[in-house]
Amino acid sequence: MIKIGIMSFAHLHAEAYIQNIRAVPDVTFTGFVDPDAERAEKFGRLFNVPATTDFDRFFAQKPDGVVICSENNAHLEMVERAIDAGIKQICCEKPLATTPADARRIVDLAAASRVNLMTAFPMRFSAPVLEVKRTLDSGAAGKIFCFSASNEGRMPSLYREWFVDKELAGGGALQDHLVHLTDLFRWITRSEVQAVYAQSSQAFHPGEVAVETAGMAMLKFRNGVFASIDCSWSRPDYYPTWGGLNFEVVTARGALQVDAFRQKLTVFSHEIQGQSWVDWGSDSNQAMIDEFVASIREQRPASVSGEDGLRTVEVIHAAYESAASGGVVTL
Amino acid sequence: MRIGIVGTGFMGTTHAKGWVETPARITGFCAETVAEAAALADQYHAKAFASLAAMLPEVDVVDICTPTYLHLEQVRLAAAAGKDIICEKPLTLDVETGAEMLRVCEDAGVRLFVAHVVRYFPEYAAAKKIVADGKLGKPGTIHLRRCNYRPKKAAGNWFLDDAKSGGLLMDLSIHDFDYARWIAGEVKTVFSTTVGSMDKDAPVDYALTILTHEDGTLSHITGGWAYPAPNFQTGLDINCERGNIHFDSVASAPIRVLIREEQNAPDVGLPASPLAESPYTTELKEFYHAIAQGEAVRVTALDGLKAVQIACAARVSAAEGRPVFLEPQGGVL
Incomplete structure (x- = not known):
């Protein structure tokens, strides 16, 4: 029996992960710890699970692994606490940290204590994305030249206020939505980002928040592949879902177009007097948690590493530098 | 209004279909050779010309549907003859040439339209x-x-x-x-x-x-x-x-x-x-009315x-x- 706990319910993904953890056979959910007493009380009751504000009590349950869902800037502290408590398996929400220095420290701490550190990049486990990766890997599409991509969404303060707090989140749209596609393209191309150009603005919800709400970036990889990413919070609050992730990959033989969340029903209902979307695609969060558990069970590193998290933090940092200077930033 | 189309490739053919829907008449086509222009000329009961210069006396408006690098010289010729001009996009390959094209038309007192369809x-x-x-x-x-x-x-x-x-x-x-x-x-x-x-x-x-x-x-x-x-x-x-x-x-x-x-x-x-109507036709109708009645274009x-x-x-x-x-x-x- 493998035991897993969650550290902090600050990130809304914790609400999905708790159900994903419970869905894995032979895994016990040990409970969660959250320094915020109000959150601990609320989510403990909501999910009917042990919840505490006391880290010692949390670790006393002897979890084999933890999933960290704190505010972005608290990831380092959470990792430190887990490693101090002897935890050897950590899955940390993205972005790994809000600064390259913190991300580097997290990766170094994990390495020094031989911790299996996984960065939570669920899009690597998306069934449509996996299918496209297989096609590209098979060579059937020919050489990859570039990606035109979008990971646009609603402004996430809709779910949690801290997502738009510069200190706690580390920024706005660039911080929130560049990571997934950046990670996917590193993974698909097996190359690292060499140069970044980015622009940002407060085009959406102007004046409501102190961070950027719109952003576009162009990444150039060492192997020559390039990619554009729109990471804007351009979807209105009443959009049928949180947002989406799309890309077109152009190859020597043409192109593949991917809409990772296209597998949905369109539902019209009297209740809302309108349209809603219901996903029926495979749950990539579940597949990611399955992999974390499998890595614990098989005593091997998870397929996504802390290093993967660090690399994307470096790219985001470069994007902020570029947006500030107006020039191309070389990593 | 007599229209002369320069260039009888894909875009010349597309524009010809559009002009037919306006009150204007296509009276001439010209291409690199008379033979190239002959097919469209026959189809539209117009004349095939060996050159733009030869066509100019028999048209009121010149519609340029040629490769971009040829635009400036053709605009010059048409403007010098006092003809209003429709030019396919892009106008030119560089800003200086484009600015010159606008100047040439302004100096000649002719109107220049760009077909950003x-x-x-x-x-x-x-x-x-x-x-x-x-x-x-x-x-x-x-x-x-x-x-x-x-x-x-x-x-x-x-x-x-x-x-x-x-x-x-x-x-x-x-x-x-x-x-x-x-x-x-x-x-x-x-x-x-x-x-x-x-x-x-x-x-x-x-x-x-x-x-x-x-x-x-x-x-x-x-x-x-x-x-x-x-x-x-x-x-x-x-x-x-x-x-x-x-x-x-x-x-x-x-x-x-x-x-x-x-x-x-x-x-x-x-x-x-x-x-019901091709966007190319919508475009050419708007240009037609602009020339005929001096209306604005978008x-x-x-x-x-x-x-x-x-x-x-x-x-x-x-x-x-x-x-x-x-x-x-x-x-x-």
């Missing part, structure tokens, strides 16, 4: 109208997408010769550069990357461009000659403060044909949706020149890997 496509015109109505507020981010296949030509493929067409950014993406400017105003910064700048022997062309408009709006322009023929996809997203506009040519196709047939794609793809020669300016900046950016900053309003343009 995307402004006449009903989906693009409808989106522009929604933005202009103001209910959605200011656009914040814009995505414009236009991708088909490499233009084919039996011989001398000028589209693929950068010196003659300016390449993908100048020939195809310029449609969306112009449209982005129409929606969000003047452009301040251009950053572009192309497959050609990564691998000049690549079998596909594809260009990604980020435009920063003077008011801060960000436009993302995707252009491609990368799909297998006969695919031609276009799309737009205009994300505004208080709402979003989305169009995707694939999703909005009212008919899907699943009939077995030999693949037979035209030399140059055109985006097409079944419509796209001016200066717009055409500014689109060339953005495309030129995109080419420099792609070649040099750096953002290119445009002179603010009031410079040479």
